[in-house]
Amino acid sequence: MSLPEVVRIVEVWDETRTIRTFVFDAQVPEAEPGQFVMLWLPEIDEKPFAVAQPDPLMVTVARVGPFSAALHALEVGDRVGWRGPYGVGYRLHEDRSALLVAGGYGVGPLYFLAKRAVERGIPVSVAIGARRALDLLYLERFAELGVDLVVATDDGSAGERGYVTELVAQALVAGAPLAVYACGPELMQVALHRLCREHGVPAQFSLERYMKCGFGICGQCALDDLLVCQDGPVLTGEQLEGVRDFGRWHRSATGRALPIY
Amino acid sequence: MPGSTQSPDIDISVDLCGFHLPNPTVLASGILGLSHGVLARVARSGAGAVTTKSCSLRPRSGYANPTILDWGPGLINAVGLSNPGVEVMVEEIQAAKERLSPLGIPVIASIFADTIYEFGTITRFIAEAEPDILEANVSCPNLDDRYQQMFAADPYVSAQVTRRVKEQTDIPLLVKLSPNVTNIAEVAEAVAEAGADGITAINSLGPGLILNIETRRPVLAHGTGGVSGPSIRPIAVRCVHDICSAVDIPVVATGGVTTGRDVVEMLLVGATAVSIGSAVRYRGIEVFRKVCAELKDYMARYGHQDLASLRGKAVLST
Numbered sequence A: 001m002s003l004p005e006v007v008r009i010v011e012v013w014d015e016t017r018t019i020r021t022f023v024f025d026a027q028v029p030e031a032e033p034g035q036f037v038m039l040w041l042p043e044i045d046e047k048p049f050a051v052a053q054p055d056p057l058m059v060t061v062a063r064v065g066p067f068s069a070a071l072h073a074l075e076v077g078d079r080v081g082w083r084g085p086y087g088v089g090y091r092l093h094e095d096r097s098a099l100l101v102a103g104g105y106g107v108g109p110l111y112f113l114a115k116r117a118v119e120r121g122i123p124v125s126v127a128i129g130a131r132r133a134l135d136l137l138y139l140e141r142f143a144e145l146g147v148d149l150v151v152a153t154d155d156g157s158a159g160e161r162g163y164v165t166e167l168v169a170q171a172l173v174a175g176a177p178l179a180v181y182a183c184g185p186e187l188m189q190v191a192l193h194r195l196c197r198e199h200g201v202p203a204q205f206s207l208e209r210y211m212k213c214g215f216g217i218c219g220q221c222a223l224d225d226l227l228v229c230q231d232g233p234v235l236t237g238e239q240l241e242g243v244r245d246f247g248r249w250h251r252s253a254t255g256r257a258l259p260i261y
Numbered sequence B: 001m002p003g004s005t006q007s008p009d010i011d012i013s014v015d016l017c018g019f020h021l022p023n024p025t026v027l028a029s030g031i032l033g034l035s036h037g038v039l040a041r042v043a044r045s046g047a048g049a050v051t052t053k054s055c056s057l058r059p060r061s062g063y064a065n066p067t068i069l070d071w072g073p074g075l076i077n078a079v080g081l082s083n084p085g086v087e088v089m090v091e092e093i094q095a096a097k098e099r100l101s102p103l104g105i106p107v108i109a110s111i112f113a114d115t116i117y118e119f120g121t122i123t124r125f126i127a128e129a130e131p132d133i134l135e136a137n138v139s140c141p142n143l144d145d146r147y148q149q150m151f152a153a154d155p156y157v158s159a160q161v162t163r164r165v166k167e168q169t170d171i172p173l174l175v176k177l178s179p180n181v182t183n184i185a186e187v188a189e190a191v192a193e194a195g196a197d198g199i200t201a202i203n204s205l206g207p208g209l210i211l212n213i214e215t216r217r218p219v220l221a222h223g224t225g226g227v228s229g230p231s232i233r234p235i236a237v238r239c240v241h242d243i244c245s246a247v248d249i250p251v252v253a254t255g256g257v258t259t260g261r262d263v264v265e266m267l268l269v270g271a272t273a274v275s276i277g278s279a280v281r282y283r284g285i286e287v288f289r290k291v292c293a294e295l296k297d298y299m300a301r302y303g304h305q306d307l308a309s310l311r312g313k314a315v316l317s318t
Helices: A066-072 A104-119 A139-145 A164-173 A186-199 B036-044 B086-103 B116-127 B155-168 B184-193 B230-246 B260-268 B279-283 B287-302
Strands: A005-014 A019-024 A036-041 A045-050 A057-062 A079-086 A097-103 A124-130 A148-153 A178-183 A203-206 A234-236 A249-251 A257-259 B014-016 B019-021 B025-027 B049-051 B068-070 B075-077 B107-111 B133-137 B173-177 B198-201 B205-209 B224-228 B251-254 B273-276
Touching: A019 A066, A019 A079, A019 A104, A036 A057, A036 A066, A045 A057, A045 A066, A045 A104, A057 A066, A057 A104, A097 A104, A097 A164, A097 A186, A104 A124, A104 A139, A104 A178, A124 A139, A124 A164, A139 A148, A148 A164, A164 A178, A164 A186, A178 A186, A186 A203, B025 B287, B036 B049, B036 B086, B086 B107, B086 B116, B107 B116, B116 B133, B116 B155, B133 B155, B155 B173, B155 B184, B173 B184, B184 B198, B184 B230, B198 B230, B224 B230, B230 B251, B230 B260, B260 B273, B260 B287, B273 B287, B279 B287
Parallel strands: A097 A124, A097 A178, A124 A148, A178 A203, B025 B049, B025 B273, B049 B107, B107 B133, B133 B173, B173 B198, B198 B251, B251 B273
Antiparallel strands: A005 A019, A005 A079, A019 A057, A036 A045, A036 A079, A203 A234, A249 A257, B014 B019, B068 B075, B075 B224, B205 B224
16 A cells, blocks of 8 residues: 555755755654655645655755745645655665765765664765755764765865765775765766776665656656666666666656756 | 476467467556566566557656555556657667567557547557557546547447557557446447457556545545556456457456466456556566466466366356
């Protein structure tokens, strides 16, 4: 059964000018880091969002279209429907330190993963990339976990100047047994995929596609022969090896393939 | 098949519209049928044939989400026939055929149109992809008012669609019927008479309505939606029985088929093959392989060598 349950927003705050975090009067204790829920605004739409915290349910949402704009307009006490959790999340390598690589609002599920890894005693470093200092989010939350944190911005207004992938490249040559867990813009993840392959480092990537059912029957989120909603959204580097759609094509509501920029 | 005790002598292949399917399970239209990559995976997962998502001349976005929900005993959906349009689907069908034909798995292309005339137009366009079989979807329960009632509600209109498609192509044609009629056998007779090579039955039931009681609003964005899955199987079995009693063309039975036992039931009332859709939700893409293994187990237990010994063998007093 997966009918949406309607719950109230109990907390909401701005992360950046275009990104807001919502906490709901809902508990998803079974959720794994990387899994997602479908959020429903009656008469508007329903969209997938990664779980940033399971209990109470928290998600971080960027304003990118009509649905997220409508969600952003809601306040504490307003009602939202949700169902889930769905999909396959991150699978932590117990014997390797974790390098979490986030771009933009990709920090949400990686924060959940960092928390889980810390609980399990796995050493965690986090690399976050953004255009500029103002676009960074979740820094304090990561700092509270006591994990190593490095930042890269395109303009050098915080941390290193450049791409976060450059920081990762440095970490990978250091040689300690690492596993990479990524979430962010797909082209960043494509670059990371290549990098991790070159260094023989196991890696997992969280991908986004337009979804309808969320549970593996509509085929809308197809990535070659993979279903992002059910085989993913977290896919391993091996699963993505040779996948032609990765970094190139996503599908619209009609099902037409559109290029990724 | 690991974990099952099956005699290699058991033959579950079927003949459908001139094609020899390795087994009677067909991927139903509207499920996973948008892209050739996923269609190939369905074939690798054991389907005997696959059906693409219903295709129209022009792209359609369909309705807003939620479009498909699992309400426990089944699914409810109002997708709104979203599809990328025939130009894109022709490429997908061609790519799917390239990968599936070597495996001996036919590709069935589902088509729909707003008018009887346009069923002819879409047929000409889709025929370029040379799908092995066509399926005319005349029975979607989720159409807007501007489409008036569905074609399958009227035997005469269903027959006209059938004739229109058959005039344009020699590709074998299945016509997919709706349970939402008082006499489905009458519709079946009309399309058989008009030249249909087979019938797929049933499309989803309803439409039905599920409310979210907190907001007092429908859970589907469209409001109502077609009901499918295990909850409609008894109705599907009765419809297939009625159709098989009335016509001699093959019937692809669909509606809640989830296990090997359900396949046997559909064969007993006369089905040639079965389509599986909602069960992908309950048992994953591997459902095709699982259902075939269960079917073979049943046949081994009761000494059946082939499906002909089951087909139409239901004992009904009526």
